[in-house]
Amino acid sequence: MAVADQPRPMASNPIVAALKDALGTALVALGLAVPILALRTEQNMANELVLQPRWGYVGVAVVGAFVARLFYLIVAAAPKRTRPVAAPGAPGVMGRAFAVGGLIVLVLYPVLALAVTGQAGAVKWIDNFGIQIMIYVMLGWGLNIVVGLAGLLDLGYVAFYAVGAYSMALLTQNFGLSFWICLPLAGILAAFWGVLLGFPVLRLRGDYLAIVTLAFGEIIRLVLINWVPVTGGYAGISGIPRPTFFGLPFNASDEGFAAFFGLEFTPLYRTVFLFYVILALALLTNWVTLRLRRLPVGRAWEALREDEIACRSLGINTTNTKLTAFAIGAGFAGFAGSFFAARQGFISPESFTFLESAVVVAIVVLGGMGSQLGVAIAAIAMIGGTEILRELEWLKHIFGADFEPTQYRMLLFGLGMVILMVWRPRGLIATRQPSIFLKERRAIRSDLVGEGRA
Amino acid sequence: MSAPAVPLLTVEHLSMRFGGLVAVDALSFTVDAGTITAIIGPNGAGKTTVFNCITGFYKPTSGRLLLSHGTASSAGELDALTASGKRWRSGGAGSIFLLERMPEHEIAARARIARTFQNIRLFSGMTVLENLIVAQHNALMQASGWTVLGLLGARRYAQAERQAVERAKYWLDKVGLIERADDPAGDLPYGAQRRLEIARAMCTGPALLCLDEPAAGLNPRESGDLTSLLKSIQGEHPISILLIEHDMSVVMEISDHVIVLDYGQKISDGSPEHVRNDPKVIAAYLGVEDEEVEQVEAEIAP
Numbered sequence: 001m002a003v004a005d006q007p008r009p010m011a012s013n014p015i016v017a018a019l020k021d022a023l024g025t026a027l028v029a030l031g032l033a034v035p036i037l038a039l040r041t042e043q044n045m046a047n048e049l050v051l052q053p054r055w056g057y058v059g060v061a062v063v064g065a066f067v068a069r070l071f072y073l074i075v076a077a078a079p080k081r082t083r084p085v086a087a088p089g090a091p092g093v094m095g096r097a098f099a100v101g102g103l104i105v106l107v108l109y110p111v112l113a114l115a116v117t118g119q120a121g122a123v124k125w126i127d128n129f130g131i132q133i134m135i136y137v138m139l140g141w142g143l144n145i146v147v148g149l150a151g152l153l154d155l156g157y158v159a160f161y162a163v164g165a166y167s168m169a170l171l172t173q174n175f176g177l178s179f180w181i182c183l184p185l186a187g188i189l190a191a192f193w194g195v196l197l198g199f200p201v202l203r204l205r206g207d208y209l210a211i212v213t214l215a216f217g218e219i220i221r222l223v224l225i226n227w228v229p230v231t232g233g234y235a236g237i238s239g240i241p242r243p244t245f246f247g248l249p250f251n252a253s254d255e256g257f258a259a260f261f262g263l264e265f266t267p268l269y270r271t272v273f274l275f276y277v278i279l280a281l282a283l284l285t286n287w288v289t290l291r292l293r294r295l296p297v298g299r300a301w302e303a304l305r306e307d308e309i310a311c312r313s314l315g316i317n318t319t320n321t322k323l324t325a326f327a328i329g330a331g332f333a334g335f336a337g338s339f340f341a342a343r344q345g346f347i348s349p350e351s352f353t354f355l356e357s358a359v360v361v362a363i364v365v366l367g368g369m370g371s372q373l374g375v376a377i378a379a380i381a382m383i384g385g386t387e388i389l390r391e392l393e394w395l396k397h398i399f400g401a402d403f404e405p406t407q408y409r410m411l412l413f414g415l416g417m418v419i420l421m422v423w424r425p426r427g428l429i430a431t432r433q434p435s436i437f438l439k440e441r442r443a444i445r446s447d448l449v450g451e452g453r454a
Numbered sequence: 455m456s457a458p459a460v461p462l463l464t465v466e467h468l469s470m471r472f473g474g475l476v477a478v479d480a481l482s483f484t485v486d487a488g489t490i491t492a493i494i495g496p497n498g499a500g501k502t503t504v505f506n507c508i509t510g511f512y513k514p515t516s517g518r519l520l521l522s523h524g525t526a527s528s529a530g531e532l533d534a535l536t537a538s539g540k541r542w543r544s545g546g547a548g549s550i551f552l553l554e555r556m557p558e559h560e561i562a563a564r565a566r567i568a569r570t571f572q573n574i575r576l577f578s579g580m581t582v583l584e585n586l587i588v589a590q591h592n593a594l595m596q597a598s599g600w601t602v603l604g605l606l607g608a609r610r611y612a613q614a615e616r617q618a619v620e621r622a623k624y625w626l627d628k629v630g631l632i633e634r635a636d637d638p639a640g641d642l643p644y645g646a647q648r649r650l651e652i653a654r655a656m657c658t659g660p661a662l663l664c665l666d667e668p669a670a671g672l673n674p675r676e677s678g679d680l681t682s683l684l685k686s687i688q689g690e691h692p693i694s695i696l697l698i699e700h701d702m703s704v705v706m707e708i709s710d711h712v713i714v715l716d717y718g719q720k721i722s723d724g725s726p727e728h729v730r731n732d733p734k735v736i737a738a739y740l741g742v743e744d745e746e747v748e749q750v751e752a753e754i755a756p
Contacts, residue, residue, distance in 0.1 A: 288605070291604075292605070295594075295598050296588075296591050297595070299588050299591070300591055302577070302580060302584075303577045303580065303588045303591075306576075306578060307577055307578075309511075309571075310571070310576070311559075312511075312557075312559045312562070313509065313511075313568070313575075314568070314654070314658055315559050315561075315562030315563030317559050317560075324601070434583075435584060436581075436583060436584060436587060436615075436619070437581065438583055438635040438636055439636055440636055441636070442581075442637070445638070448640040449578075450579050
């Protein structure tokens with residue numbers, strides 16, 4: 001009827017409404033900024049505490065919140081462009097091309113770093129950047145099996161990383177085993193611990209499972225701290241032998257890698273070698289995961305994430321299915337942990353705090369649960385991003401010598417995550433690729449895909 | 455035991471209590487092989503509870519649920535198995551399963567009972583085809599050598615997967631969803647989701663198919679299609695169907711045997727005609743007090 005078709009009389013001008021909303025946000029910002037920013041206690045010369053007012057900061061925060069909210073409202077109110085529907089199959093092809101390109105870049109990365117930054121700079125870029133990121137890519141891919149495919153939220157993933165690292169450290173130190181023997185052993189031990197944790201917590205789902213796994217991660221860390229005779233407590237374990245090139249150590253001796261190949265000794269060889277080792281381990285993780293997705297066990301994981309009761313009605317043993325997800329995910333964390341121990345040469349419980357678990361979970365969630373490519377991109381963005389923020393010395397020229405860019409690292413990082421969650425609440429790559437198809441492979445919209453909370 | 459057909463499922467004195475509430479009270483009935491049996495009754499009569507007990511989702515408070523493949527066992531054998539504490543016995547002429555002792559996934563995998571749910575439970579983020587492949591998990595798992603051989607790319611697994619796809623295609627054809635095989639299950643319209651759930655249950659290769667209100671929410675034409683689908687499934691495959699249904703046109707048309715529950719007790723049991731004319735059933739459906747049943751009975755029977 002005509003009445004229904006008539007545009008509703010506006011309660012007020014949309015601009016006024018937006019201004020009101022932004023004003024409300026500014027008030028909230030004021031309420032938060034006053035106790036946090038307004039006053040700072042400082043000691044004066046007489047060793048007395050004096051209050052130093054900082055109303056300027058409060059003003060910046062309030063105005064910033066007002067402007068940001070207004071901007072957001074204007075952007076949100078703008079008529080949405082309808083995105084052209086991608087041709088069927090196009091995302092898959094794009095993804096494939098992207099993955100192949102990424103792989104080529106990764107393989108050539110040490111060469112590129114060497115060419116761009118020279119010998120002195122390359123160690124930093126390959127080690128802090130390349131190896132560090134690849135460790136997290138691998139951890140992300142490992143956790144993707146548990147969280148992304150099986151839908152089991154595991155907040156204690158770092159525990160298995162720690163088991164791998166300490167297995168490597170203790171086995172090499174106490175039994176004199178080499179890196180290449182300890183690597184699979186560490187993976188197996190971590191998987192064993194995954195099963196051990198899996199058994200009691202399998203009945204739990206969603207938030208309950210998350211809390212129990214979080215506690216497990218803390219238990220492992222506390223055991224590492226307090227079992228001093230074995231783990232060395234806070235002091236950790238040092239002198240873990242470095243990986244060798246099939247028996248050739250990376251040192252300046254005559255039997256070393258450089259001497260054997262008639263090259264001049266430089267620490268770069270070891271770094272490059274380590275990069276390729278972690279690259280191979282990460283690619284192995286990826287290959288196994290992609291393969292598992294097309295096997296009954298992988299499909300059962302995804303079905304479990306979609307609907308556990310339906311799984312049981314089809315004769316799937318959900319206990320075993322969850323255990324395999326836990327064990328395989330933990331095994332990859334164990335590989336990554338043992339590599340970490342061998343690369344550092346020294347480990348202590350401080351490397352295995354809850355923050356590490358949180359970062360890996362954030363990588364999986366930001367990347368898009370279940371998407372291998374998304375997880376890799378998220379790991380590069382998160383770990384690479386935080387590392388890049390260390391390189392912001394030039395900002396001192398703008399803000400003065402007192403400005404410490406690294407202090408803003410976590411702030412920017414948090415801001416980035418908030419923006420991403422507003423823009424892409426289901427992660428960077430949220431669509432799901434089916435594991436089998438009859439005629440054509442079509443990506444599945446993210447709102448249909450379960451998150452393992454049902 | 456003078457019944458000509460071997461009962462596939464024998465429910466004996468099944469009781470299920472939730473605290474003080476007796477949902478099912480000493481219920482006994484049988485489902486003969488190759489038949490369609492319907493359980494009907496007013497809301498809250500305990501029909502879905504019976505289903506959940508048979509399929510293992512609930513552990514019954516008391517009673518024996520016996521499923522036999524092949525020939526019937528003698529009473530002595532049954533008592534021996536019941537006393538032994540084992541869950542099933544196989545070999546010889548057939549196997550018998552004590553369902554009340556088995557977890558739900560084992561019932562589905564070994565006793566070969568498949569079910570659907572009152573509120574559809576599909577894997578909505580997986581494609582229609584994937585839903586049907588997941589249903590063949592146990593066979594594929596074996597073919598993939600519990601993942602190890604499959605991971606190494608064994609040909610045996612590729613072959614088994616092709617067979618699984620063929621089977622899925624057969625059932626997709628049967629329920630008219632072959633064109634939508636690569637669409638996510640969550641995108642299907644309601645009636646198609648119901649049919650897909652039946653196809654998924656059939657892909658497990660069941661001996662007994664339990665359908666919980668398969669016609670709920672369907673329009674008359676769709677429920678007509680459902681009736682013919684169920685009839686053709688039962689005609690072409692060695693399977694028994696047990697269904698809960700409120701749609702009397704469906705029940706009366708396809709059932710060989712109808713069981714009526716009210717307040718957890720069986721009030722009638724027999725052919726559709728028998729049940730339709732049973733004054734107790736009419737009284738239960740019309741909401742007559744127990745004392746008045748005889749009066750209603752007298753009024754109906756000339």
